[in-house]
Amino acid sequence: AQSVTQLGSHVSVSEGALVLLRCNYSSSVPPYLFWYVQYPNQGLQLLLKYTTGATLVKGINGFEAEFKKSETSFHLTKPSAHMSDAAEYFCAVSDYRGSTLGRLYFGRGTQLTVWP
Amino acid sequence: GAVVSQHPSRVICKSGTSVKIECRSLDFQATTMFWYRQFPKQSLMLMATSNEGSKATYEQGVEKDKFLINHASLTLSTLTVTSAHPEDSSFYICSARDQRTGGIDEQFFGPGTRLTVL
Numbered sequence: 001a002q003s004v005t006q007l008g009s010h011v012s013v014s015e016g017a018l019v020l021l022r023c024n025y026s027s028s029v030p031p032y033l034f035w036y037v038q039y040p041n042q043g044l045q046l047l048l049k050y051t052t053g054a055t056l057v058k059g060i061n062g063f064e065a066e067f068k069k070s071e072t073s074f075h076l077t078k079p080s081a082h083m084s085d086a087a088e089y090f091c092a093v094s095d096y097r098g099s100t101l102g103r104l105y106f107g108r109g110t111q112l113t114v115w116p
Numbered sequence: 117g118a119v120v121s122q123h124p125s126r127v128i129c130k131s132g133t134s135v136k137i138e139c140r141s142l143d144f145q146a147t148t149m150f151w152y153r154q155f156p157k158q159s160l161m162l163m164a165t166s167n168e169g170s171k172a173t174y175e176q177g178v179e180k181d182k183f184l185i186n187h188a189s190l191t192l193s194t195l196t197v198t199s200a201h202p203e204d205s206s207f208y209i210c211s212a213r214d215q216r217t218g219g220i221d222e223q224f225f226g227p228g229t230r231l232t233v234l
Contacts, residue, residue, distance in 0.1 A: 009157075036225075043120075043209050043225040044160075090159060103150065104223060106159045 002027045002093045006107035014115050019078040021110045023065075023091030026072065032094040033074040034104065035065055037087045044090065050074060061085070086114045118144050118214045122226035129200055130234055137195045137229045139210030145190035146212035150223065151183075154207040166193045200233045207231075 007022040025031055032051050036044040048059025055067040061084075065076045074091060091107040119142040129135050139149055147168050152160040164174045164185050172185035182204075184196040193212075197204055207230050211223040 041207075041228065041230065043122075043227040044211075045225070046222070049222070103162055103165065108159045109157075111157075 002031070002095055002105040004091050004093050004105055004107035006089075006091050006110050008110055009108065010111045010113065012113040012115060013081045015083055016080050019063075019076070019081045019085065019112065021076040021089050021091075021112065023074045023076065023107060024072050025074060025091070025093045027093055031074075033065075033067060034092040034094070035059065035063070035074075035076050036090045036092065037061075038090065038109075039087050047076070047089075081112075081114045083114050083116065086112055088112075118212075118222075118224040120146075120210065120212045120224045120226040122208075122210055122229050124229060125227060126230045126232075128232045128234065131201055132199055134196055134198045135200055135231060137197075137208055137210075137231075139193045139195070139212065139226050141191045141212040141214070141224070144212075144214045146193075146214065147190065148213040149187060149193040150211045150213070151185060151193075151195050152209045152211070154209060154228075156207075160209060163195075197231065200231070202233045205231055205233045 003026045005024045034049045035047040038044050047063050048057045050057045050067045058064045063078045088109050090109045092104040095103045121140045123138045149166045151163045154160050162175050163178045164172045166172045166185050166187040168187045168190050174180045187193040207228050209228040211225045
């Protein structure tokens with residue numbers, strides 16, 4: 001079975017500071033991992049995803065995440081926070097069969113606040 | 117890129133009435149769509165998986181007679197909340213799976229529908 005744990009429901013950083021959002025997963029198969037961002041009253045937008053290959057994945061808006069199998073982690077980082085990064089972030093792991101993406105298992109989310 | 121729309125974006129209804137929410141894939145065909153429910157400050161809870169031309173697969177604990185899902189075409193799935201009650205008030209989000217490209221496919225999410233039942 002797949003599951004996701006996001007450590008810290010709220011993270012606050014100053015503008016320009018490093019952003020680190022933590023995600024650990026549990027999966028019975030090699031995982032496909034995702035980070036999504038959600039702005040208030042909107043759906044989810046894909047930031048980045050890891051499927052196979054390079055473990056450091058770069059996404060949109062300057063975000064990146066590194067898949068660490070030994071630590072079962074997929075933490076999201078951004079070197080310098082911007083006010084527009086304030087949002088809810090969800091980590092997810094997929095339930096897939098071969099190349100067919102099945103359901104996504106989401107973490108509880110981390111609310112990122114960026115202070116000026 | 118792949119775009120998924122939902123209609124309406126917000127709906128307010130009286131207790132006991134039924135509400136239909138539409139989910140459309142605008143520029144691709146989606147053989148599979150997913151319906152999620154999200155409570156305030158919480159994660160998305162998968163309600164059901166909708167496959168075009170067949171019955172939806174509901175997650176455990178989701179009442180199929182209350183949340184009717186129809187996936188009549190490759191670009192449209194509907195969720196009908198029947199006999200809505202205040203506890204059904206929530207944010208409903210759909211996603212559609214785009215399998216056009218080779219390799220791993222991807223889910224694209226709609227903007228969500230805010231349902232308020234008075």
